[in-house]
Amino acid sequence: MTFGVHAPILAIAVPLLGAFALPVFTKLHRSLRDIWAAAVGAFTCAMVITVAVQVFTSGVQVYTLGAASPTASVVQGGFPIRIVLAVDGMSAFMGLISALVGLASLVYSFGFLKEEQGKTLAMTLFFLLWAGMLGMEYTGDMFNFFVFLEVTSIAACSLVGYRTWESAPVEAAFKTMAMYTVGGLLVLLSIGILYGEYGALNIAYLSSKVVGSQLDKIALGLLLGGLLMKAGAVPAHMWAPDAYGEAPAQAAIVLVANTQASLYGLWRVLFTLFVGVLSAPAVGWLVASLGALTILVAVLAAVTQRDLGRLIAYGAVSQIGYMLLGVGVGLAALSSRQDWGLVAMKGGIFHMLNDAATVGLLMLAAGVVRRATGTKDLASLGGLGHDLKWTSGFFLLGVLALAGIPPLNGFASKFLIYESSFRLSPILAAIAVLGSILLLAVFARAFQGAFLGPRLREARPASPAMLAAMGILAAVILAMGLAPGFFVEHLVGPAAEALWRGRDLYLAAVLGG
């Protein structure tokens, strides 16, 4: 299949082309813009799915940019010379998450942005952000990863702050930009250190050469710090509630997927680049305890929130903690190859998909509430269920899934995390369970306050496009809740395996034998 070979780069290049062509089409005609956006979105999703199918059926896919043929070897004279895209199970899985969230955001923005100013700008930035996310997930080159990281930073902050006629979003955008830039520069510094030591930027080549010197440890620390800053884990989480709370809903859900792309970068660094030299139990414990701390701090902060947007934002931050906990436990068990380590990895990675769908659904519902009533202050909301029937249903579904109520998807992934983190340390498991319970209490109160009770004010119903976007995410949540086994076996399992013991395959695919 000749066309499928090009799928990884098309998934990145087509949204880029779409972003830059969008203003030109707007100049020609308004409806042309919407048609173009829909076409680009559909094509990108098709490409991502093509990549995923190829990777899950026939293994790691490598694409060498600028070579005579896409599969030409990147190594010439024992040295990698070109930029390469390398998609393994984990990358393909992350691409699917980005595609799902991007699709929902695009559909939602057709309805949501109709009466807002700056729709063309918002859509352009959205496509840039999408391309950047997919680039981060598919690239096999450290510096290329940094470039895409910064593309997402710039696009994300512009998306948070493009509504310059209000002051709060711009303030959130400034804060976010400062954190993102410092995080990105830490990553760049460590890439510089790695380049100075080994003279290459290719992840697979670096991984085959890395020796674990003192400098490597510094580089690992800088990468860990920079990527966690961008992911919004606890010591550096203060930008996240502002950005999630102030960004328009269709942008906020892409921001969530973007933090996950940063987490993916962290997994790639830990499990592919440094796995041969780091002391896995120590780093695993570090990541897992950061995760537990994130859960604890975010959930406790959520209890005091009076704004629906910020409440959901803290919920989103706490979910980052579950992912860190799951994968951290997996890393701690990596060197002894315990079975429960793989279970923890599966839990943490499955939770990424769950988080994207669940938090995305909640944020979209909050966006509908804000559009319907003009406020997100919980004290002045009430009785919205009378007017927003579908939205309140979706919100309830999101709350139940987020808290991990048994038949839904959140339970499936959280149970994997509880079970396996208990094997490492009962305290971690206790924090995770406690976080879940508190989260359920907080969100149940928010749901009851905003949607139940007597009707306080008139609310505008949601438009069909917005309901459709929420419907997509709700359908994914229900599907994952009803058949978690299918998802774990066919999507999450290969992704976790790719990190757990796929390093040699990855190296062989990129470096050739």
Next chain:
Amino acid sequence: MTVVVRTVARIIAPMILAFGGYVIMHGHLTPGGGFQGGAVAASALALLAISFGFGRWKGIKAPLSFLEDLGALAFVALGFLGIGYTFFRNVLAASGGLFGAPVPPGPNPGLLETGGTLPLMNWAVGLKVIAGLGSVVLLLGLFGGEDDR
């Protein structure tokens, strides 16, 4: 600004623009390229904007942002040219066509017609940077101007 500044700006700005164009055009031969040349040329725009006042340049904001889009589009489109082989493949190099002259072996003073798609990409990037940086300077100046002066 004073008449001295305006006169000097009027003389120097074309030179800066020309130098920017030179840096872009020779990007594949000497240090420099699209971004550097574009930044040089955009500094001419900044000089003009500062010496003649920002208000007078309000009208070129929309054309500049359109130009920026075109530059970015051209860059991605040039990447797509190679899709028969791979994305970003330099299909024009040594093809005999535009910028397609083969490079003779050994040291040479730099041949402008070599480089394939690289000079075209430099121009796309240069266009984008001139327009983008110019409009950034213009917008910042227009924003701040109303309160300060």
Next chain:
Amino acid sequence: MIGNLPFVVCMILVGLGLWTLLSRRNLIKLAIGITLIESGVNLFLVALGYVERGVAPIYTYAPPRAKMVLPTPQALTLTSIVIGLATTALMLAFAVVIYRHRGTLDARKIRELRG
């Protein structure tokens, strides 16, 4: 030891930038602090590629068998300068908009978002 001096200078720049970020409250100064960190990192990248007595890495200009400095770090530095330009411009634009809304650049006075 003297060969490590450039790296020391880079780290001093990065440290100064971080200190600026932590100790200053003016939004413009925060942007300056970030630019300082960025300069430090860029300098670090350029210093990595330096080869003693190396010439500029242009194949057609160099005399045969000349030692060249590494071109890759220079390309990296250029890319990171471009990115730095974009982020700085964006932050300054945000600062301008905040100033227009609130009439101040003091980060302590404009904290609408807290908790």
